[in-house]
Amino acid sequence: MPQVISANRLSDGIVVFRAPGGRWVEQLRDAQILPDAGAVKAALGLVEADIRANHVIEVAAFDVAVKGDHVEPVHLRDKIRAKGPTTHPGHGKQAAH
Amino acid sequence: MYRYDEFDAAFVADRLNQFSDQVQRRLSGELTEEQFRIHRLMNGVYLQLHAYMLRVAIPYGALSPRQLRKLAHIARRYDKGFGHFTTRQNIQFNWPALKDIPEILGELASVEMHAIQTSGNCIRNVTADHFAGAAADEIEDPRPYAEILRQWSSIHPEFTYLPRKFKLALSGAPHDRAAIQVHDIGYQLVKNEAGETGFAVYVGGGLGRTPMVGHKIRDFLPTKDLLAYTQAIVRVYNLEGRRDNKYKARIKILVHEKGFEAMRDAVEAEFAADKSDLLALPQNEIARISAYFAPPALTERPADSQALKARRARDPAFAGFVDVNVAKHRQDGYGLVTISLKPIGGIPGDATAEQMELVAELAEKFGHDEIRVSHEQNLVLPHVALDDLPAVYDALRAQGLATANAGLISDIISCPGMDYCSLATARSIPVAQRISERFADGPRAREIGAMKIKISGCINACGHHHVGHIGILGLERKGVETYQLTLGGSGDESCTLGDITGPGFSYEDVVDAVETVVDAYMGLRASPDEDFLSAYRRVGMAPFKKALYERDSGSDI
Numbered sequence: 087m088p089q090v091i092s093a094n095r096l097s098d099g100i101v102v103f104r105a106p107g108g109r110w111v112e113q114l115r116d117a118q119i120l121p122d123a124g125a126v127k128a129a130l131g132l133v134e135a136d137i138r139a140n141h142v143i144e145v146a147a148f149d150v151a152v153k154g155d156h157v158e159p160v161h162l163r164d165k166i167r168a169k170g171p172t173t174h175p176g177h178g179k180q181a182a183h
Numbered sequence: 184m185y186r187y188d189e190f191d192a193a194f195v196a197d198r199l200n201q202f203s204d205q206v207q208r209r210l211s212g213e214l215t216e217e218q219f220r221i222h223r224l225m226n227g228v229y230l231q232l233h234a235y236m237l238r239v240a241i242p243y244g245a246l247s248p249r250q251l252r253k254l255a256h257i258a259r260r261y262d263k264g265f266g267h268f269t270t271r272q273n274i275q276f277n278w279p280a281l282k283d284i285p286e287i288l289g290e291l292a293s294v295e296m297h298a299i300q301t302s303g304n305c306i307r308n309v310t311a312d313h314f315a316g317a318a319a320d321e322i323e324d325p326r327p328y329a330e331i332l333r334q335w336s337s338i339h340p341e342f343t344y345l346p347r348k349f350k351l352a353l354s355g356a357p358h359d360r361a362a363i364q365v366h367d368i369g370y371q372l373v374k375n376e377a378g379e380t381g382f383a384v385y386v387g388g389g390l391g392r393t394p395m396v397g398h399k400i401r402d403f404l405p406t407k408d409l410l411a412y413t414q415a416i417v418r419v420y421n422l423e424g425r426r427d428n429k430y431k432a433r434i435k436i437l438v439h440e441k442g443f444e445a446m447r448d449a450v451e452a453e454f455a456a457d458k459s460d461l462l463a464l465p466q467n468e469i470a471r472i473s474a475y476f477a478p479p480a481l482t483e484r485p486a487d488s489q490a491l492k493a494r495r496a497r498d499p500a501f502a503g504f505v506d507v508n509v510a511k512h513r514q515d516g517y518g519l520v521t522i523s524l525k526p527i528g529g530i531p532g533d534a535t536a537e538q539m540e541l542v543a544e545l546a547e548k549f550g551h552d553e554i555r556v557s558h559e560q561n562l563v564l565p566h567v568a569l570d571d572l573p574a575v576y577d578a579l580r581a582q583g584l585a586t587a588n589a590g591l592i593s594d595i596i597s598c599p600g601m602d603y604c605s606l607a608t609a610r611s612i613p614v615a616q617r618i619s620e621r622f623a624d625g626p627r628a629r630e631i632g633a634m635k636i637k638i639s640g641c642i643n644a645c646g647h648h649h650v651g652h653i654g655i656l657g658l659e660r661k662g663v664e665t666y667q668l669t670l671g672g673s674g675d676e677s678c679t680l681g682d683i684t685g686p687g688f689s690y691e692d693v694v695d696a697v698e699t700v701v702d703a704y705m706g707l708r709a710s711p712d713e714d715f716l717s718a719y720r721r722v723g724m725a726p727f728k729k730a731l732y733e734r735d736s737g738s739d740i
Binding site: 098099100101139161162163167174178 | 209210232235280281
């Protein structure tokens with residue numbers, strides 16, 4: 087199953103996703119989709135440098151479903167992290183839409 | 184209200200400087216996350232699902248208007264304009280940036296507040312009856328003793344690294360509004376046969392994955408021995424509590440595994456062994472602390488308020504508010520006003536900065552500068568003249584704070600659940616919102632009567648579901664939220680843990696399941712005066728189980 091790497095930014099704790107080229111972005115749509123376990127392992131290896139440099143914490147990969155251009159986390163917890171609390175539509179990343 | 188002396192102020196200032204330095208060293212990379220984590224937790228800073236979370240202590244739930252205004256300011260300036268009051272009488276801010284937290288703690292220190300010991304394996308914020316010092320049924324105000332315990336337990340060198348967190352709660356009245364029997368230690372003020380005041384002591388209560396009701400370890404402890412006895416209990420726990428498994432590390436497990444009698448004997452032996460008298464509380468010290476909590480000078484007023492009567496006669500919504508949200512004060516002509524933070528369809532425990540500022544203003548104008556936070560996630564104005572209720576009600580209503588549901592079915596305790604919490608396995612707030620919308624705060628809710636629904640989004644039970652009359656536990660099964668119901672729990676003096684009804688319900692169906700339970704209760708209660716808990720205790724689980732699981736095929740549950 088394809089995966090995306092996410093983390094929290096050290097300075098403010100905001101959820102970020104790893105984008106192509108190793109940038110950290112706030113929106114899931116800009117994240118790099120890693121097609122298989124090998125790609126995930128390689129990317130997690132590269133992320134080690136960002137952890138050591140104290141840019142991000144709590145790094146983990148999560149499952150996503152990809153339909154055309156649309157990326158959707160598989161699990162509810164990751165959906166909420168990617169959008170914001172379901173109880174506060176004006177808060178979190180969903181507010182930017 | 185307690186005011187910091189120079190020692191308290193210096194202690195908080197020192198800790199602020201220390202933690203500010205730790206934050207700077209973390210941001211600069213000098214400290215790794217692993218090194219920093221314990222420091223941030225000791226200062227109330229968690230990393231949650233979306234961001235950091237800062238948990239601020241509100242000792243025994245007492246706030247001054249100045250402090251509440253400061254919380255409003257922090258909500259507005261450093262967060263998203265609101266705060267969340269918790270079942271530990273704390274407030275949590277859900278979106279602060281780590282880089283701003285030293286500044287926030289500086290703001291808090293300026294009004295004698297902090298976030299110390301709101302996390303970590305230490306003695307946490309000491310909680311107490313939110314009606315303390317005002318309730319008609321009170322034996323003695325528990326707040327001075329809570330304050331003494333707070334001072335003693337703050338960075339106590341022996342008890343800073345306990346096997347697990349440790350929670351104390353105190354009640355000054357026979358009716359337990361502070362859920363003391365589900366705390367690590369619960370103290371209940373009582374009178375002995377000689378008419379002296381002391382404490383009944385409960386040990387080993389707790390919720391979480393292994394819920395236990397506390398055991399009464401002492402019928403009467405003289406007040407002067409409060410600290411020495413607490414030290415004996417925590418010392419036995421610190422030495423004998425398990426450190427090999429965090430899920431078996433709370434004192435409730437020690438009491439369970441060791442046996443209540445053996446635990447009692449060990450505590451009594453430890454208590455007797457300390458002959459130093461070092462911790463014996465001198466009467467003049469109890470009196471000195473108690474003076475901070477002296478009751479406000481309340482003008483004598485007639486028991487019946489004409490202003491209240493007149494408004495009540497022409498305004499049923501006001502009458503409903505008074506009947507449901509105003510409790511009996513110990514002085515005639517006054518009432519305890521519960522300000523529900525459970526608007527219909529709203530988020531339990533959330534308050535906006537504007538709402539906090541309004542409550543602060545009302546406390547100044549009508550409430551003798553006192554505000555309380557209840558463990559049921561509401562605010563309380565403890566000393567309001569009945570004559571002033573119309574004005575208080577009108578002001579609350581204008582800010583959406585006049586929901587007349589205190590103690591009714593829509594006054595729901597809910598943990599943040601998966602919408603915020605990194606430990607949660609299911610959402611809880613939206614379930615609370617849907618139940619609230621289903622039953623609201625009108626005639627139907629009043630007809631149902633006293634009903635405590637408590638919802639947790641995981642087995643850690645921050646939403647106290649085990650002691651809900653109806654408890655709801657959100658779990659995850661095969662990637663899907665599922666909700667287990669428990670019935671017949673109670674966190675008061677008749678403390679009991681709820682019984683599981685059977686298989687869980689889906690997110691979509693759980694509100695219908697609650698309604699099925701409520702309808703079954705309405706059908707079987709002996710009279711409208713028999714509340715849900717009493718009815719459950721009379722009839723047991725069978726009729727509810729039947730209603731929930733033996734419905735006709737084609738049922739929507």
